[in-house]
Amino acid sequence: MDISTLLQGSHATTSPSGQHLAFISNGNLRICSAHAPEQCTDIKIRILAKDMIAIKWNDDGSHVAVVSARNIEIVDLDDASHRVRLDNGGAGLGRFASADFVGKTQLLVTWEFGxxxxxxxxNGRGVELCDVKTTCDGESWQVRPDRSNAGRRTLAVLSRPGADDLLNVYTPDLHKQLSSVRIPTADARSLSWSPDGRWLAIVDSPMAPLSVHFFTPDGHHFRSQPTSEDSSEGLGVKSIVWSPDSQTVALTRYDGRIALLNTKTFTPLATIEHTTTIDQRASPAHQQAPTWQEAVSASGERSYIAAAQPVSPPLSRTKPSTEPSELGVAEACFSCDGSYLATRDERMLNSVWIWDMSTLGAHAVLIQHSNVRKLHWHPTQSDTMMVDCGEGILYMFNASSSSPPTSLTTSMVGSAVLSWLPARSASDSTILASTKSCFTLMWPEGRPDVPEYERAVSQEAADEPFDEGASEDSLFDVLSGRKPLPPRSTQSYTERIDIEVETEEEDSTTRMDDTFREKKTRIPEPLDPLDDSDIF
Known part of the structure; x- marks a missing residue:
């Protein structure tokens, strides 16, 4: 396994294509290539690092938004001198709670007060979305997937103007509301589109008799779950998970069961239960799922043994909990093609069940030495799963083989969060390990080689002196080696412009500042930071 050098930076976020990373370092926004993270391009921003909330990419990776509680700065990577700034003004509606791109040129901003x-x-225009639910457990809005690549998408938003929940459907590019439907929920908690965009699911309060409602894209109610035959006492559905092929949806419950439904009629296919004792001795040998249990020696060496059945995984809590977040299914996720489903139960957080969707039976059980923090399926390899136990160790498991998981020690501390980068091919396997102050990239199958033409262009650009020229060059050209970095002896354009021209506020709360080249007044002398005469 190849590991990059440890890079200092916070809020490391990958682009949708997985080719680039954006992070904050020394007060600058840095963009680097995922295959060569040591080579970075700095972009000066005005938001302080301590105030930042997140970094967001748009769909095609051409814009990056740096989000803070009072300001949002959007950088065009094709022209770094072009900036768009959102200023919260007097913060009469509270701080910025979130900001997310809707497509390529739309930005949805929410405040903490709704x-x-x-x-x-x-064009700098804004459209208000009234009474959006900001206290949901999951997503209160989501863009419909566009499988046809037509470019026009619809936005589904949960709102609550009064005593009832509403489902609002918008077309962001046309600034038009298509429909507003009152939905039969007591207190809607989240919504989600199916990957093919044919269905919209809304999860209600777990105490409601019908916990999940399925709608058509135009907002018409189709069916609710669970039915009267499937309902039981206690809390209802906890969350839903769509399979990548949109053929199956999994409803996780607070009682530890998972209901699998087909997405044509939303009728039950099977019910998965996590038992505290694994005993398959009554089943034929070819139907028994192997159970691998991790063992740690006194010297710290890790290995797996085939546990003899019956085996009881250790319980995570000695006392039963009454908190809803600590009951039922802790996690459920499908592999990239929907052939496997990995699940965990809140009672046994160190145990991972893997289910074969073709047979609807158990495929394997992994019992880790420590509690599992997160499961990650490979973005393109359907049988490869990474287990993150929060110990700075990679656990890789191949579901199609009969071998136990393999452990790979990393150079990161135990608090590092592991995740796959989006892959462009089946052979592209890159893992991001990040903490609050640093990150590194890992390649379990080896770092991919830079193509010959990129190496040739990079070498040719390195031999040529830097010439800024009259036109703006894309940052992607710099990252790929088509243009060398400018010398640091002179300040960049954005560093020379440190004065923001006050523009007329579009409303009393928020203003939008669009900064263009040659439209700023140059100040020959530096400003006094203690001069607050403009306040009065």
Whole structure:
């Protein structure tokens, strides 16, 4: 396994294509290539690092938004001098709670007190979305997947103007509301589109008799679950998980069961239960799922043994809990093609069940030495899963083989969060391990080689002196080696412009500042930071 050098930076976020990373370092926004993270391009920003909340990419990876509680700064990577800034003004509606791209040129901004606004970055116009639910457990809005690549998408938003929940459907590019439907929920907690965009599911309060409602894309109610035959006492559905092929949906419950439904009629296919004792001795040998248990020696060496059945995984808590977040299914996730489903139970957080969707039976059980923090299926390899136990160790498991998981020690501390980068091919396997202050990239199958043409262009660009020229060059050209970095002896354009021209506020709360080249007044002398005469 190849590991990159440890890079200092916070909020490391990958682009949708997985080719680039954005992070904050020394007060600058840095963009680097996923295959060569040591080579970075710095972009000066005005938001302090301590105030930052997140970094967000748009769909095609051409814009990056740096989000803070009071300001949002959007950088065009094709022209770094072009900036769009959102200023919260007097913060009459509270701080910025979140900001996410809707497509390529739309930015949805929400405030902590419930207001939301959809900004068009190309023309500076904003459309208010009233009474958006900001206290949901999951997503209160989501963009419909566009499998046809038509470019026009619809946005589904949960709102609550009064005593009832509403489902609002918008077309962001046309600034038009298609429908607003009152939904039969007591207190909707989240919504999600199926991967093919044919269905919209809304999860209700777990105490409601019908916990999940399925709608068509135009907002018509189709069916609710569980039915009267499937209902039971206690809390209902905890969350839903769609299979990548949109053929199956899994409903996780607070009683530890998982109901699998087909997405044509939403009728039950099977019910999965996590037992505290694994005993398959009554089943034929070819139907018994192997149970691998991790063992740690006194010297710290880790290995796996085939546990003899019956085996009882250790319980995570000695006393039963009454908190809803600590009951039922802790996690459920499908592999990239939907052939496997990995699950965990809140009672046994160190145990991972893997189910074969073709047979609807148990495929394997992994019992870790420590509690599992997160499960990650490979983005393109359907049988490869990474287990993160929060110990700075990679556990890789191949579901199609009969071998136990393999452990790979990393150089990161135990608090590092592990995740796969989006892959462009089946052979592209890159893992991001990040903490609050640093990160590194890992390649379990070896770091991919840079193509010959990129190496040739990079070498040719390195031999040429830097010439800024009259036109703006893309940052992607710099990252790929088509243009060398400018010398640091002179300040960059954005560093020379440290004065923001006050523009007329579009409303009393938020203003949008669009900064262009040659439209700023140059100040020959530096400003006094203690001069607050403009305040009065």
């Amino acid at each position: 207001k939301a606004k959809l900004w068009n970055l190309s």
